[in-house]
Amino acid sequence: MTFTHPIIELEKAALERWCNGDPASFLEISAEDVVYFDPFLPTRLDGLDKLSAYYASLRGKIFAARHEMLDPHVQEIGTAAVLTFRFVSYGDNEGAAMRWNCTEVYRKQAEGWRIVQTHWSLTGQAA
Amino acid sequence: MTFTHPIIELEKAALERWCNGDPASFLEISAEDVVYFDPFLPTRLDGLDKLSAYYASLRGKIFAARHEMLDPHVQEIGTAAVLTFRFVSYGDNEGAAMRWNCTEVYRKQAEGWRIVQTHWSLTGQAA
Numbered sequence: 001m002t003f004t005h006p007i008i009e010l011e012k013a014a015l016e017r018w019c020n021g022d023p024a025s026f027l028e029i030s031a032e033d034v035v036y037f038d039p040f041l042p043t044r045l046d047g048l049d050k051l052s053a054y055y056a057s058l059r060g061k062i063f064a065a066r067h068e069m070l071d072p073h074v075q076e077i078g079t080a081a082v083l084t085f086r087f088v089s090y091g092d093n094e095g096a097a098m099r100w101n102c103t104e105v106y107r108k109q110a111e112g113w114r115i116v117q118t119h120w121s122l123t124g125q126a127a
Numbered sequence: 128m129t130f131t132h133p134i135i136e137l138e139k140a141a142l143e144r145w146c147n148g149d150p151a152s153f154l155e156i157s158a159e160d161v162v163y164f165d166p167f168l169p170t171r172l173d174g175l176d177k178l179s180a181y182y183a184s185l186r187g188k189i190f191a192a193r194h195e196m197l198d199p200h201v202q203e204i205g206t207a208a209v210l211t212f213r214f215v216s217y218g219d220n221e222g223a224a225m226r227w228n229c230t231e232v233y234r235k236q237a238e239g240w241r242i243v244q245t246h247w248s249l250t251g252q253a254a
Contacts, residue, residue, distance in 0.1 A: 033202065035200060035202070035209075035211050037211070037228040037230065037248070039248060039249070039250075039251065039252050039253035039254070040251065040253050040254050041250075041251065041254070042250065042251045042254065043198075043213065043250075044198065044200070044211060044213065044228065046200065071170075071171065073162060073171070073173065075160065075162070075232075075243055075244065077204070077205065077206055077207035077232075077234050077243070078204065078205035078206055078207060079204060079205055080204035080205065080207035080209075080232075082162075082207075082232050082243065082244050084162050084164070084171060084244060084246075086170065086171065101164040101171065101246065101248070103164065103230055103232075103244060103246045105202075105204075105207075105209050105230075105232060107204050116202055116204070116209065117202065117209050117211060117230060119211075119228065119230045119246045119248070121164070121166060121228070121246070121248030121249070121252075122166070122248070122252060122253055123166075123168075123169065123170075124166065124167065124168065124169050125166050125248075125249060125252050125253075126165075126166035126167050126249055126252075127166070127167050127168070127169065
């Protein structure tokens, strides 16, 4: 099954900017009450202010020469939509691939779809 | 802020059974269209049938002498509810702690709240 959904396009556009060092891409489409997990942090971040401060510390430090969203899947529940996908990113010179699992929960607001929950983790890291 | 919500109680009850070796606890409250990530698998599992087969392979292999849900947080979006928390589990004799991040998306159905998305990962595993 191949999914097409506006939030897949939003997510791909944000990832494209993210992989070129611009973390503002995700902040622009995250809600005030966003919560966030990634595998580098010792805890969850609660709220856009905390996520903004964290992402500011990453500005210019992120680069992927090539990246790909794998197998995106969307579940709609009223005005919520749950996007799950795997993601693979490569550094310069086709360096080691990093493989990720990602869950994004979007909420449809007056201004458009906004992320309320992000969870990034490394695929198979405990296998 | 301390959250109380029916899905926190559901999740705690399922975790209690899970930590005593009974994976059916989560299957009973998962929807047919559930999608699932954990850090042991090379891919996402799509659907209750696949999750049931996977959990059957784990029956009796899981045990935690002690476990704790940390900082549960719920975001309601209509009939969807997003539960995020950290989790720590200990084996026998206070063995090494395993620390987890978890996102559960529940959907309110006629028969009650059901999980449509589960994402387990290890806290800080790439730090």
